[in-house]
Amino acid sequence: MALTKQEWLALEDKAYQMRRLLLDTCHWAGSGHIGGGNSVMDMLVILYHRYLNIKVEDPAWADRDRFILSKGHAGIAYAPVLVDKGFNDPEQLKTFNLTNSKMGIHLDSNKVVGVDASTGSLGHGLSIALGTGLAARVQGKNYKTYCIMGDGELDEGSNWEAAMAMAHFKVTNVISFVDRNHNMIDGNTEEIMALEPLADKWTAFGFEVKVIDGNNISQLADAIDFALANTGDKPVMIIADTVKGEGIDFIEGDYRWHYGAMAEENYEKSKESLARHYEARKARAEKEGK
Amino acid sequence: MAGGLTYTAVDSTALSTAEVYGKTLVELGEQHPEIVALTADLGKSTKIGTFGERFPERFFNVGIAEQNMVGMAAGMAKAGLVPFLSSFSQFASWRVADQLHTDICYQNVNAKIIATHGGTSFGQAGSTHHAIVDFALVRSLPNITLICPADGYETANAVRVAYETPGPFYIRINRGFDRVVYENEDYGFALGKAVEMRPGTDITVIACGSCVFQAISAADFLKNADGLSVRVLNIHTLKPIDKEAIQKAITDTRRIIVAEDHSVIGGLGAAVAEVIAEYGKGCAFKRLGVQDSFAPIGLHEDIMSILGIDSNGIAEAVRAAMKMDFELDDDWDDEV
Numbered sequence: 001m002a003l004t005k006q007e008w009l010a011l012e013d014k015a016y017q018m019r020r021l022l023l024d025t026c027h028w029a030g031s032g033h034i035g036g037g038n039s040v041m042d043m044l045v046i047l048y049h050r051y052l053n054i055k056v057e058d059p060a061w062a063d064r065d066r067f068i069l070s071k072g073h074a075g076i077a078y079a080p081v082l083v084d085k086g087f088n089d090p091e092q093l094k095t096f097n098l099t100n101s102k103m104g105i106h107l108d109s110n111k112v113v114g115v116d117a118s119t120g121s122l123g124h125g126l127s128i129a130l131g132t133g134l135a136a137r138v139q140g141k142n143y144k145t146y147c148i149m150g151d152g153e154l155d156e157g158s159n160w161e162a163a164m165a166m167a168h169f170k171v172t173n174v175i176s177f178v179d180r181n182h183n184m185i186d187g188n189t190e191e192i193m194a195l196e197p198l199a200d201k202w203t204a205f206g207f208e209v210k211v212i213d214g215n216n217i218s219q220l221a222d223a224i225d226f227a228l229a230n231t232g233d234k235p236v237m238i239i240a241d242t243v244k245g246e247g248i249d250f251i252e253g254d255y256r257w258h259y260g261a262m263a264e265e266n267y268e269k270s271k272e273s274l275a276r277h278y279e280a281r282k283a284r285a286e287k288e289g290k
Numbered sequence: 291m292a293g294g295l296t297y298t299a300v301d302s303t304a305l306s307t308a309e310v311y312g313k314t315l316v317e318l319g320e321q322h323p324e325i326v327a328l329t330a331d332l333g334k335s336t337k338i339g340t341f342g343e344r345f346p347e348r349f350f351n352v353g354i355a356e357q358n359m360v361g362m363a364a365g366m367a368k369a370g371l372v373p374f375l376s377s378f379s380q381f382a383s384w385r386v387a388d389q390l391h392t393d394i395c396y397q398n399v400n401a402k403i404i405a406t407h408g409g410t411s412f413g414q415a416g417s418t419h420h421a422i423v424d425f426a427l428v429r430s431l432p433n434i435t436l437i438c439p440a441d442g443y444e445t446a447n448a449v450r451v452a453y454e455t456p457g458p459f460y461i462r463i464n465r466g467f468d469r470v471v472y473e474n475e476d477y478g479f480a481l482g483k484a485v486e487m488r489p490g491t492d493i494t495v496i497a498c499g500s501c502v503f504q505a506i507s508a509a510d511f512l513k514n515a516d517g518l519s520v521r522v523l524n525i526h527t528l529k530p531i532d533k534e535a536i537q538k539a540i541t542d543t544r545r546i547i548v549a550e551d552h553s554v555i556g557g558l559g560a561a562v563a564e565v566i567a568e569y570g571k572g573c574a575f576k577r578l579g580v581q582d583s584f585a586p587i588g589l590h591e592d593i594m595s596i597l598g599i600d601s602n603g604i605a606e607a608v609r610a611a612m613k614m615d616f617e618l619d620d621d622w623d624d625e626v
Contacts, residue, residue, distance in 0.1 A: 062370060109368075109397055116368065121392045127358045128393060131365020131373075138326060138348055138371060145365075158389075161358035169350070 003221040005289030007050075011217045012285050014084075015045045016278040019247050021080035021093070023270050026262040029076070029097040033105065035257040037077035039181035039215070039242035040148060044069075044081045046220050047146055051228075056086040059113050065143050066116045066132045070125020071150030071179060072106040073259075079103050079112065087114035123156025125149060126176065130166050133174035144228070148177040152184030155193045160205065167206025170233040175224065176207075178237065179214060181244040183255035199239055207237040214240020218288065247277040307468045308406050310442035312337030314449045315374055315404075316344050322453065323348075328363055328375045330356045335465075336376035336406040360386045363401045364393035372400055372453065378412065379405035379421030379462050383428055394458045395431045402452045402459045408438065409499060409551025410585045410593040411464035417584040424462060426556025429529050434458040435481070436529040438550075438558075440502035443472040444526055447479035455481065462499065464551075464590075469503035471524070482527045484535035490521030493574075493608055494539035494546050498525050498558050501549040501578075504594065507601035512608055520608060528558055536565045545574040545611045549599045554579040574614045576607050 003011075019041055026032035048054075053065045069078050076096065083090050088102075095101035102111040106120030117128045129147035136143050149159065166174060180198065182189055189195050202209045210226060212219040220240065227236035244258075245251030248270045251260070262270070305313070319325045319341055326348045333339030333351055342349030352359045356377055363373035375382065382405035383390065394401050405424065412419045428436045435457065439445040445463050452459040477485065487502065488509045497505040502524045509520035521543055523535055539546055546566070548559035559577030566575060578599050585593055594600040598607065 066369070068365075117365070118392065118397050121388050123357075124361050124389065124393055127361025127389075128365035128368070130358070131362035131367075132369045133365075134350065134362065135326075135366045135369030135371050138366075139369070158357040158361065161352070161355035162361065165352050165355065165358055165362070168353075 001225070002290070003218050005285060008218055008285040008289045009282060011046060011049060012278065012281045014049055015042050015217065016274065016281070018045055018077070018080050018084065019274050020271070021084065022077050023262065023267065023274065025076055025080055025093045025096050027267045028094045031259065031261040032076040032096070033073045033258065034076070034248070034260050034262065035183065035244040035251060035254070036071060036150060036179070036181060037074050038246045038248060038251070039244045040071065040074050040179045041077050041246070042215050042217055042220060043148055043177055043179065043240060044077055046217055046224070048081050048085055050221065051224055052146070053143065054114070059087060063141055063143055066129070066145040068117045068119065068125045068129045068132070068145065068147040070119055070147055071122070071153055072119030072125070075103070075105055075107040078107055082112065082114045085114065088112060122150070122153035123158040126159050126162035126166070129174050129176065130162050130169070130171055133171040134169060136173055143173070145174045146177070147174060148179055151178055151180045151182065151189050151195060151198070154178065154195055163202070163205040163207070166235050172230055172233060172235050174235055175227040176235065176237050178239045179242055180239050181242045183244045183253070183258065185255070185258045187255050202237045202239070206234055208232065208234040209237050209239060211239045211241065214242040215246045218285070247274050249273045305442060306337070306466050307439070307442045307445050307463045308337040308465070311404055311445050311449055311463060312340030314446045315341045318450065318453050319345050319348070322372065324370060325372045325374065325453070326350065326366055328352060328359050328373055330354055330359045330377050330381070332377050335378070336404070338374065338376035338404065341374070356381050356385045357389050360389035361393050364389070364397060364399050367399035367401045368397070372402070374402045374404055376404045376406060378407040378419060379424045380419060383421065383424035383460070387427060390428070391431060395433045398433045398457060400456050400458070403461070404449065405460060405462045407465040408462040409464065410597070411466065411500065411551070411590045413588050413590045413593045416587045420585050421462070422551070422553050422580045422585055423556060425528055425552050425558065428460045429556065429561060434460055434529070435527065436460050437527050438462045438498040439526050440499060440524050441468045441470045441472060443470070443475045444479060447475055448526065451479070451481050464500055466590075468500055471503050471506060482530045482532055484532040485524040485526065486521065487524050488520060488522040490519040491543060492519045492545070493611055494521040494523060494543045495549060495604060495608065496523045496525055496536070496539070496546060496558065496562055497549045498528065500551050500590070500594070501599050504599060504601045505549055505604055508604035508608060511601065512605055516609070518608065518612065525558060528561055531561050531565065533565050536562055537569050540566060540569060540571050540573045545614070547576050547578060547604065547607050547611055549578040549604050551594065551599060552579050554581055574611045576611055578603060578607055
């Protein structure tokens with residue numbers, strides 16, 4: 001089912017709220033992965049508000065869809081989404097990164113309710129997702145597993161072990177994403193360790209690849225719908241082309257904001273930028289939505 | 291004993307230790323549909339392939355990709371399955387150190403690693419395939435239980451207790467046949483409890499894995515040849531370690547030798563040394579094993595002889611320890 005204009009606008013509203021909450025969390029914590037958090041936010045929002053079959057009142061429900069945030073350093077984007085859904089006490093966001101907090105940079109699946117895997121060491125998530133996907137097959141269950149990887153983490157060889165195995169075992173109940181924000185800690189991905197031609201690589205590994213604008217909620221919906229309708233035996237990889245720091249103009253596309261401090265002046269500037277960004281996003285949905 | 295499965299002496303001498311493991315896992319798999327098995331192109335060598343022949347839909351050979359295997363197992367365990375993973379010990383530990391640390395131990399998932407070809411048991415393959423520092427890694431990881439069984443009977447017990455006990459396990463067994471040290475499985479195997487293989491009052495030899503048989507042989511020889519009363523403790527569970535049995539050995543015999551097919555750094559000898567040091571009562575002490583080097587190439591029994599962890603080497607070490615001159619009174623209060 002294609003996204004209606006009203007659904008699109010509602011998701012834009014949620015994405016704006018979550019970017020604001022991410023910003024607040026950065027502000028409370030003093031700093032955070034604001035670049036990669038904002039690039040991936042639209043994927044988190046659409047998964048948690050349109051696709052994931054989960055129960056807030058029963059987080060360990062055996063038949064729930066699974067979500068693995070392989071780029072675990074985006075915990076500062078993930079935690080606000082989980083809190084907003086009702087999995088965790090909102091006050092916990094104010095303790096983010098503080099001593100003895102349940103929430104640190106990389107979310108712990110044994111401490112933060114709703115997290116399916118403790119990630120942070122890169123190149124682990126796709127294997128774990130493959131494991132939950134095969135578990136569903138063994139158990140005869142219908143749940144899906146969604147996995148979001150960063151682009152920089154694709155340098156890790158373990159991802160390609162998982163990629164081979166996912167295609168080999170024809171694991172189509174796992175839907176994977178690359179948050180292709182083009183930047184890693186030390187610079188642009190193509191300068192540090194070239195990934196291109198990235199789509200061809202996944203195709204060669206046996207995936208059905210969709211390349212989309214990963215900060216366009218309508219395109220994300222179409223790509224996920226495509227993956228869910230997949231009746232072939234190739235797993236789907238959605239390469240979501242995104243902007244690092246999406247929504248905060250003075251951060252956007254700047255690798256130096258992989259991890260940044262959010263002092264008072266930048267905080268105010270960021271709030272204003274996010275408000276403008278939301279207006280532009282709404283206008284796009286109004287114009288392009290059906 | 292789960293399932294009433296028992297092996298006869300014929301099984302334990304006619305089957306390699308790994309074959310006993312493979313059979314035990316199939317037995318468990320018959321009873322428990324949530325058990326799955328994974329390997330990285332070593333289904334035949336590790337004998338986990340036996341499970342795959344019986345339950346092909348619950349068996350996953352991931353190719354030569356151990357990191358992915360461990361991550362997959364973590365995902366499967368998170369989803370409620372009980373994965374057993376097998377590879378050679380070196381590749382089931384250091385090759386996957388980060389996955390073991392983060393995916394298995396940090397998440398504290400219910401995954402069971404059965405690591406074969408432990409120590410120098412794949413002797414002719416050389417140091418790439420010797421696992422002489424795996425205990426050091428696994429012992430330092432939180433949440434995981436570490437077992438090194440002495441023979442096939444003990445392996446069957448260890449595999450069963452691993453299934454019955456929630457949480458990560460690393461069970462290290464050898465390539466090929468092990469000398470049998472038990473008459474059957476019913477000798478009272480208990481997780482974390484040392485087995486006294488021989489009583490003794492003059493000195494204690496602590497061993498695990500293939501060194502247990504060697505320690506027993508040394509003790510029997512020294513009893514006849516030297517009239518020595520050598521206690522032999524099989525510490526099959528390296529973690530959590532049986533502190534009480536070690537402390538009792540200190541106070542009862544005041545001389546301890548540890549023999550293991552592993553580096554003297556970070557393994558059983560180191561674990562025993564930690565217990566002794568924290569207990570604060572002195573005793574003569576010697577660690578036998580790989581002395582901070584790589585081991586030579588050769589047959590397992592030859593390498594054990596070169597390393598001094600066979601019965602002759604252990605007997606020599608016992609005799610040397612008996613000659614050590616130190617305070618032998620019963621007054622512990624004057625010692626730190």
